[in-house]
Amino acid sequence: MNIANLSKARLHWREDGNPSGKPVVFANSLGTDLRLWDKIIPLLPQSLRLIRFDKRGHGLSSCPPAPYSMDDLICDAEDLMDHLGLTGVVFIGLSIGGLIGQGLATKRPDLIKALVLSNTAAKMGDAAMWQQRIGMVQDGALSEMAGPILERWFSPPFHRTDELEAWRNMLTRVPQEGYWGCCAAIADTDLTSNLPDITQPTLGIAGALDGASSPELVRATIDRLPNAHFETIAGVGHLPCVEAPQTYADLLIPFFEEINHV
Template identity: 45%
Template sequence: MTEHLIRNGDVTLRAQIDGSEDADATPVMFVNGLCSTLESWDGVVAQLPPVLRVVRYDLRGHGRSDVTPAPYAMGALIADAERVADVLDVRGAAVVGLSLGGLIAQGLAVKRPDIVRTLVLSNTGAKIGTRDLWEERIAKVRTHGLATLADEMIDRWVSPGFRGAPEVAELRRRILGTAVEGYCGCAAAIAGTDFLTATSGLRLTTLCIAGSEDRATPPDMLQELAGLIPGARFELIRRAGHLPHLEQPEAFADLLIRFLSETGDLPGRA
């Protein structure tokens, strides 16, 4: 594992490479959701074959990346991902994006097809929520902090059967540890994003993953997303909510490994 600090204009982004250090190894790039850090992928990354070159990073305003003043434009978040990929020489990657990270992955695929070879879009959509909904949440957080939304977020994100798991306490800590500017900045980016037209123009091999108990981006939303991209496959992880990589990392990793095998991105596993 190697850690990198990558400058993109006004922000320094923390990135990490796991697995192979060979620049010619197949790259897999993970993009986080809101109120999350690159460590949220630990359970999945631990199960991936070491021949892969795994790249992940903290979004601006999150984890150990810089916090810049809100609001953020979606274009800025896509440019951050682009900069991480360029500095770390990521080309022809399988890009895995969850929730907000799925929006960023879609935008990156449209803008930089040299970076994105295949897509895995988990618990996301071409548009997530409404502008009014996100502006209401931003106003609450501005006034009362993230504690005012933490219980609501966990209720929407976590399946009922998982709520007593120790991982939920860590999820709460990550939510409460997120900078207000980081949350409000990224929420504003989500509020202003509608990729319906852009995503429907993609012609990439794509896997869309849903959690059966997801109340934030329900399975129907992922099925609709898969319908936008010709040939995209839809998979459902049962007994999982909005964060299947956290609740069921084995099932998530299995779907990802099978997808990489089918696309020829895993050597010896065609």
């Protein structure tokens, strides 16, 4: 296992594919860790350098005192990429990972060659909703919240699979402080004014049944980017890379080819 001792956090990261290949960095959603991408990695060209990490407060990364800001999360990802000597990255961010990607694209255009913004938006929810969730988590209710969260994450057919229990366990084992700390970062974030400055080629992906980031919400962000196109995956929720990995990979690979990143 790899741990990067960075300026503000210690991040667990993993590398697959070719260490000398063109880099792709994956950033996962709230309540998940780098295993979110387990089904995608084998479907992508192994000539690529495929890097994923646990954001602070999740997985095997450190859990600094909360709350966190979006700048904290962006700096963590930036520091990790600098630590690994990366440039010209295709950054694939899902949900809060997509917010991190949007921030990086304008802060460090030297790092970010292109973006995949999956199940995300420039602004996700309102502060009052997030503050309510923060209060519930601080009161120890994350396990009780798991049912409604999983309903937003996955389609009804997926809820009838044995795999659902593994995702419930991943979610409920996130450190309380790590979860609500990232909620605080989302609550305070509105990147709408940044969108015209994100000139990198961008692929937007939505899940047709996403209960957390509707296709309309995702598309409203993607349509404001100057060099982007949008795709919806039918029959899936907030984590399409889990429910429909082949379809998801079949969107990524032509995008990589289009931008000469294979």
